[in-house]
Amino acid sequence: MVKPFNQIKPNSEDMTLSQTLTQLKSNLTQIIYKMENENTEQKILNAANEVFQEKGLYGARMQEIADKAGINKALLHYYYRSxxxxxxxxxxxxxxxxxxxxxxxxxxxxxxxxxxxxxxxxxxxxxxxxxxxxxxxxxxxxxxxxxxxxxxxxxxxxxxxxxxxxxxxxxxxxxxxxxxxxxxxxxxxxxxxxxxxxxxxxxxxxxxxxxxxxxxxxxxxxxxxxxxxxxxxxx
Amino acid sequence: MVKPFNQIKPNSEDMTLSQTLTQLKSNLTQIIYKMENENTEQKILNAANEVFQEKGLYGARMQEIADKAGINKALLHYYYRSxxxxxxxxxxxxxxxxxxxxxxxxxxxxxxxxxxxxxxxxxxxxxxxxxxxxxxxxxxxxxxxxxxxxxxxxxxxxxxxxxxxxxxxxxxxxxxxxxxxxxxxxxxxxxxxxxxxxxxxxxxxxxxxxxxxxxxxxxxxxxxxxxxxxxxxxx
DNA sequence: ACTTTTGTTGACCATTTGGTTAAATATTAT
DNA sequence: ATAATATTTAACCAAATGGTCAACAAAAGT
CATH class of the missing domain: 1.10.357.10 (Tetracycline Repressor, domain 2)
Structure with missing residues (x-):
């Protein structure tokens, strides 16, 4: 679970500055990760949207969607079963x-x-x-x-x-x-x-x-x- | 070439009744064949029309068209190359x-x-x-x-x-x-x-x-x- | 630190698809 | 009747496609 910034208390007595920075860094990493993650799903949706609208259900190719989203086809099926x-x-x-x-x-x-x-x-x-x-x-x-x-x-x-x-x-x-x-x-x-x-x-x-x-x-x-x-x- | 009925002269001197009948039968066979023939192409077009309109270019399957026309898939490609x-x-x-x-x-x-x-x-x-x-x-x-x-x-x-x-x-x-x-x-x-x-x-x-x-x-x-x-x- | 969960990948598979081929059958022309 | 031509079929093929798997990588929970 990502801890929101406003819950981090850099001055609390049980934390050294170094600890605080480490925490902050971890925090940021997580947020960035989450964002990229959501990006993956969003990228799939965007790509799928384009391809489906252009080619329709039958004409669309899963590979094309995967390519356009910049991911692997298996990952496509990981997010959406079929x-x-x-x-x-x-x-x-x-x-x-x-x-x-x-x-x-x-x-x-x-x-x-x-x-x-x-x-x-x-x-x-x-x-x-x-x-x-x-x-x-x-x-x-x-x-x-x-x-x-x-x-x-x-x-x-x-x-x-x-x-x-x-x-x-x-x-x-x-x-x-x-x-x-x-x-x-x-x-x-x-x-x-x-x-x-x-x-x-x-x-x-x-x-x-x-x-x-x-x-x-x-x-x-x-x-x-x-x-x-x-x-x-x-x- | 199919000889139209009105060109057949059953009473002409160089034809026996049997010959006339044979001619007539052949004639009919040819006509029926021609009709069935046109039917094949027409059936393909009708079937293709249905399937394409229902499923679009990508969604349509050649097999389905062939089935609906009551013919073989190879015959479909015989009439229409692709x-x-x-x-x-x-x-x-x-x-x-x-x-x-x-x-x-x-x-x-x-x-x-x-x-x-x-x-x-x-x-x-x-x-x-x-x-x-x-x-x-x-x-x-x-x-x-x-x-x-x-x-x-x-x-x-x-x-x-x-x-x-x-x-x-x-x-x-x-x-x-x-x-x-x-x-x-x-x-x-x-x-x-x-x-x-x-x-x-x-x-x-x-x-x-x-x-x-x-x-x-x-x-x-x-x-x-x-x-x-x-x-x-x-x- | 270590275990679990989540995300990601390349290789792989079964099925489907458009299309071909060679051989058989029927029609037409000679 | 026969040769030539057109029509029809079953079996086959290579490519493409949707989908899966095992294994690896990264994060999160502990």
Missing amino acids: KEKLFETVFRAAVTLMAPKIRNIISSEEHLFDKIRRFTDEYISFLSNHAFLPAFVINELNKNPKLIQDVFLLEIGDSFQKLRDDVQILANKGEIKPVEVEHVLVNMISMSLFPIIAKPLLKTMFDKSEVDYQQFLNERKKLVADLIIESIKVN | KEKLFETVFRAAVTLMAPKIRNIISSEEHLFDKIRRFTDEYISFLSNHAFLPAFVINELNKNPKLIQDVFLLEIGDSFQKLRDDVQILANKGEIKPVEVEHVLVNMISMSLFPIIAKPLLKTMFDKSEVDYQQFLNERKKLVADLIIESIKVN
């Missing part, structure tokens, strides 16, 4: 990274219109920097639908009931039309996510450079929100 | 199945609004029955972006220049706002395609049965078109 186990860990992490954002925005107490603006803004920003994520998640979910049950229901859950309430209330107040939440939500997610998933396709189709495409995505933040809001607003 | 070759054939076929619809609608001479309505209607209908297609295409395009150059540019090409013209003209006439074609197109494709790609996810999320989800997709045909049109129309 490829499937490692994959599931990475996949869950990916979903866990994406889901809370939806959940938080959806279930907050802001005005619905602000939620919509925040969603398109934050979600497009976030996923632009994790471009492989949504394609990865959706693709694997297509191939392995049973993963959804426990992974996604757990993350999203019934949090979007709040959204349903929002719509109900605003509709009663006459601020918005009595729309179906499912369609509004799907419209919003579609227009935000799809251009990221289909990026290589659309980039080619529109003959845009990487920078131009990022700019294109940026424009969409406001554009999509406005489109959605305008389509449900009354007046 | 896995990559077979995959490319299947992939091209998939794209070729999807792309012309976009192209035809986009480059037709109808009014823009009708194009939009036709697109959402026909595209959602079509892809509902080929649910794996878009996910397959987009996913493989993500993993193997170089395929786009020759496959997709060839199919879509610059056909959506027509759309740009449409928008220009209607904008000049004051019928629609001066919008950016790219965004309109992406909005339309997003809202049509995404719910099909993310079907397993959304189905779970909204707790819908298969039938309910199909109904949900059906509703979107009109809904999406109206949304798009309403967002660009002036008045």
Whole structure:
């Protein structure tokens, strides 16, 4: 067990300075070791993440992951018993990274219109920097639908009931039309996510450079929100 | 060379009835053989299509394809030299199945609004029955972006220049706002395609049965078109 | 100091995979 | 009928792959 620094008392009578220094050194060594250790596991996860997202479950090679993590393949199996186990860990992490954002925005107490603006803004920003994520998640979910049950229901859950309430209330107040939440939500997610998933396709189709495409995505933040809001607003 | 039936003259003087029958039988045998032959290749393509769409390039196993086609693995390699070759054939076929619809609608001479309505209607209908297609295409395009150059540019090409013209003209006439074609197109494709790609996810999320989800997709045909049109129309 | 636990490695293994080959069978052309 | 050609198969192969093992190294607990 690593002894925290603040528990070391260099002036206590039963310790010489030399002893104190020895202790300190040991302490540091342990901490560094722990850090490198965590590094190993983290490096595995990072490497696995890259490879899985690039190649998918089947295409990924354990050797490639090990190489990318700078470790031995046996050590990979020491940390994660099997490829499937490692994959599931990475996949869950990916979903866990994406889901809370939806959940938080959806279930907050802001005005619905602000939620919509925040969603398109934050979600497009976030996923632009994790471009492989949504394609990865959706693709694997297509191939392995049973993963959804426990992974996604757990993350999203019934949090979007709040959204349903929002719509109900605003509709009663006459601020918005009595729309179906499912369609509004799907419209919003579609227009935000799809251009990221289909990026290589659309980039080619529109003959845009990487920078131009990022700019294109940026424009969409406001554009999509406005489109959605305008389509449900009354007046 | 198979001799068509209508070229067989059973009463011609140089043929006995027996000869005629023998000829006929041979004829039939050949035709049946040809049909079975085409069947073999077609069965391979069908099997490969299923397996590739389900498992992707890496996940697919040649043995599984052979089994599903009811033939030997060596025969598979006899028809298609390698896995990559077979995959490319299947992939091209998939794209070729999807792309012309976009192209035809986009480059037709109808009014823009009708194009939009036709697109959402026909595209959602079509892809509902080929649910794996878009996910397959987009996913493989993500993993193997170089395929786009020759496959997709060839199919879509610059056909959506027509759309740009449409928008220009209607904008000049004051019928629609001066919008950016790219965004309109992406909005339309997003809202049509995404719910099909993310079907397993959304189905779970909204707790819908298969039938309910199909109904949900059906509703979107009109809904999406109206949304798009309403967002660009002036008045 | 010494024992136990944890981390790391290289060599190894069984299985799977894409692909080949040589021989058999069927079809077509002469 | 026969030679040539196309189709089909079983057996085989080399390479790759996920996974294991025994042994070594480092830390932690005592």
